[in-house]
Amino acid sequence: MRSVRALGAALALGVVTLAAGCGGGDDDGEGAPASGAEVTVQAANGAVTVPERPRRIVSLSPTHTESLFAIGAGPQVVAVDGYSTHPANAPRTKLSAFKPNAEAIIGYKPDLVVVSDDMDGIVKALAKLKVPVLLEPAAANLDEAYDEIGDLGLATGHAAEAKRVTDDMRARIRQTVAASPGGKGRSYYHELDNQLHTVTSKTFIGQVYGLFGLRNIADGADKATGGYPQLSREYLVKQDPDLLFLADTKCCGQNAAAIGKRPGWAALKAVERQGVIELDDDIASRWGPRLPEFVKAIGDAIQKPR
Amino acid sequence: MKPHGAHPRAARLRAVPLAVTVAALVVTLLGGLLVGAADLPAGGVLKALLDRVPFVRADSGLSAIEENVLFQLRVPRALMAALVGGMLAMAGAGYQGVFRNPLADPYLLGAAAGAGVGATLVIVLVPGDPAYGVPLAAFAGALLGVFLAYVLGRTAGQWNGAATLVLAGVAVSSFLAAVQTFLQQVKAEELQRIFSWILGGVGSADWRQLALVAPYALVSAVVLLAHGRLLDVLGVGDDEAASLGLSAPRVRMVVLVAASLATASAVAVSGLIGFVGIVVPHAVRRLAGGSYRIVLPLSLVGGAAFLELADLVARTVISPGELPLGVVTAFVGGPFFVAVLRASRRQVEA
Numbered sequence: 001m002r003s004v005r006a007l008g009a010a011l012a013l014g015v016v017t018l019a020a021g022c023g024g025g026d027d028d029g030e031g032a033p034a035s036g037a038e039v040t041v042q043a044a045n046g047a048v049t050v051p052e053r054p055r056r057i058v059s060l061s062p063t064h065t066e067s068l069f070a071i072g073a074g075p076q077v078v079a080v081d082g083y084s085t086h087p088a089n090a091p092r093t094k095l096s097a098f099k100p101n102a103e104a105i106i107g108y109k110p111d112l113v114v115v116s117d118d119m120d121g122i123v124k125a126l127a128k129l130k131v132p133v134l135l136e137p138a139a140a141n142l143d144e145a146y147d148e149i150g151d152l153g154l155a156t157g158h159a160a161e162a163k164r165v166t167d168d169m170r171a172r173i174r175q176t177v178a179a180s181p182g183g184k185g186r187s188y189y190h191e192l193d194n195q196l197h198t199v200t201s202k203t204f205i206g207q208v209y210g211l212f213g214l215r216n217i218a219d220g221a222d223k224a225t226g227g228y229p230q231l232s233r234e235y236l237v238k239q240d241p242d243l244l245f246l247a248d249t250k251c252c253g254q255n256a257a258a259i260g261k262r263p264g265w266a267a268l269k270a271v272e273r274q275g276v277i278e279l280d281d282d283i284a285s286r287w288g289p290r291l292p293e294f295v296k297a298i299g300d301a302i303q304k305p306r
Numbered sequence: 307m308k309p310h311g312a313h314p315r316a317a318r319l320r321a322v323p324l325a326v327t328v329a330a331l332v333v334t335l336l337g338g339l340l341v342g343a344a345d346l347p348a349g350g351v352l353k354a355l356l357d358r359v360p361f362v363r364a365d366s367g368l369s370a371i372e373e374n375v376l377f378q379l380r381v382p383r384a385l386m387a388a389l390v391g392g393m394l395a396m397a398g399a400g401y402q403g404v405f406r407n408p409l410a411d412p413y414l415l416g417a418a419a420g421a422g423v424g425a426t427l428v429i430v431l432v433p434g435d436p437a438y439g440v441p442l443a444a445f446a447g448a449l450l451g452v453f454l455a456y457v458l459g460r461t462a463g464q465w466n467g468a469a470t471l472v473l474a475g476v477a478v479s480s481f482l483a484a485v486q487t488f489l490q491q492v493k494a495e496e497l498q499r500i501f502s503w504i505l506g507g508v509g510s511a512d513w514r515q516l517a518l519v520a521p522y523a524l525v526s527a528v529v530l531l532a533h534g535r536l537l538d539v540l541g542v543g544d545d546e547a548a549s550l551g552l553s554a555p556r557v558r559m560v561v562l563v564a565a566s567l568a569t570a571s572a573v574a575v576s577g578l579i580g581f582v583g584i585v586v587p588h589a590v591r592r593l594a595g596g597s598y599r600i601v602l603p604l605s606l607v608g609g610a611a612f613l614e615l616a617d618l619v620a621r622t623v624i625s626p627g628e629l630p631l632g633v634v635t636a637f638v639g640g641p642f643f644v645a646v647l648r649a650s651r652r653q654v655e656a
């Protein structure tokens with residue numbers, strides 16, 4: 001399914017089907033009325049047919065909410081889930097992405113619903129109600145992240161802006177990586193929560209660090225745990241990584257001072273030499289338009305003289 | 307299986323079972339101290355430990371980081387595993403004596419569900435991560451759960467002792483489990499933290515945490531061990547106990563409180579670790595007979611050894627990753643439990 005996606009997205013660009021008598025769709029006619037034309041987008045749940053320029057979009061994914069607003073589809077979004085904290089002007093509601101409720105979603109009369117997880121069979125439930133649903137799951141690598149933004153652009157009538165956004169992301173990421181050559185061989189640990197759940201190099205987040213040539217201390221735990229292991233504390237202290245990235249500053253109130261107080265952590269290199277980087281949990285866990293900010297935080301940490 | 311509550315005077319702590327359980331504890335503790343994800347040299351660890359003995363000097367040759375790993379992480383963790391295992395097994399034996407049922411479990415009366423609600427409340431409602439917030443809330447929740455079950459059992463019509471209390475425990479547990487599920491729904495993004503607490507573990511043990519629970523553990527251990535003989539008398543029957551001048555309800559009450567205190571202190575620092583409280587007393591009974599004068603102390607030592615071993619497995623099998631300790635005890639405990647049941651059935655049929 002996933003391997004077909006890139007191809008599918010490329011094909012989909014050519015599958016803008018136009019119903020009888022409709023002129024060519026222009027990309028930037030803000031608020032142009034839907035004229036019965038349709039677009040077909042290849043998502044993880046197959047080929048999805050969406051009315052051209054949907055005007056009542058519901059997003060149940062914080063990442064996709066950011067993307068929709070970044071590509072200029074914000075005015076078409078009528079409701080987003082409770083965790084869609086960015087941008088601030090997104091129409092946040094009590095809708096839940098964890099326990100999605102088809103009736104509550106239908107209440108917003110959506111002509112497009114965007115989700116990143118098919119929780120509780122929500123995709124099928126909405127399909128039964130004839131509401132087009134795009135399932136765009138968590139990206140497995142950078143290309144997929146760009147692809148998904150492209151899909152959203154196509155589905156919402158903002159293909160050109162979507163391409164501008166992804167080109168800009170690529171350029172900024174490339175720039176940051178080029179400016180931070182000192183990462184090769186240095187070791188790092190990326191903390192998801194204070195129970196020492198972390199990521200390995202195989203995961204999306206791990207690949208972002210991989211751009212800099214950083215070495216992930218959790219990779220030894222990859223085989224048994226599939227990318228998101230819970231590390232043994234004594235292993236972490238013994239490894240003594242050069243850089244500690246905290247992606248649990250908001251959820252779990254962690255920061256450099258707090259982890260310095262953990263038993264056995266005060267003597268860690270990273271704690272002694274300001275190698276602890278406090279990330280924004282959201283920026284470090286979403287695969288959307290703010291990715292370059294995450295990359296920049298890593299680049300800055302590498303460039304900082306210690 | 308030996309009948310529950312053999313004649314009180316028949317009980318003497320024999321040397322062999324005692325030696326076996328103590329040896330098991332010594333071996334597993336050594337294993338817990340020598341083996342771990344950080345790959346410390348065994349000789350260095352032994353020397354470093356000896357160096358801490360007064361008037362003994364030994365140069366361990368460990369680096370500062372390795373010393374740090376050993377004394378800040380591994381030693382408190384090994385001690386915590388032993389403490390929690392001992393508490394749970396002994397509490398299980400105590401409950402089994404009170405309810406005269408070898409399948410009674412330390413979590414029977416709502417201690418687990420109460421602790422779960424306490425821990426979840428802190429994780430969901432308190433921003434950040436207050437130090438010791440979760441253990442303290444779990445401790446209070448466990449005691450509250452048992453207290454609710456007790457009050458409900460006492461006030462729900464006819465008080466006929468054990469059966470009513472167990473039913474009250476079931477009712478309270480179900481209700482508290484619903485409360486916990488509701489709280490989880492409120493903050494779904496904390497599910498992983500709640501879940502990893504529920505699955506149990508002693509991975510976050512440190513000296514302060516040990517100091518936090520040790521007093522409660524000590525008090526409940528002393529009280530439970532002192533009541534072994536009285537539980538044996540209860541096993542014979544309430545009327546016989548009364549004829550010996552023993553107040554059965556009072557003994558039950560004291561043992562329940564002490565066992566609940568032990569359970570609460572274990573749950574507070576380790577989450578929910580199943581099977582220890584059933585498996586260990588059972589094994590002890592098969593090894594040394596059913597008298598509580600023996601079952602209680604041997605469960606304490608055997609439980610410590612059992613959980614030490616389980617934690618060793620938890621932190622080495624997928625090293626440098628960790629398995630939740632509750633998963634390991636269930637893996638061992640489930641099949642063991644079935645084996646014991648089959649063995650006792652065969653004995654009955656024979």
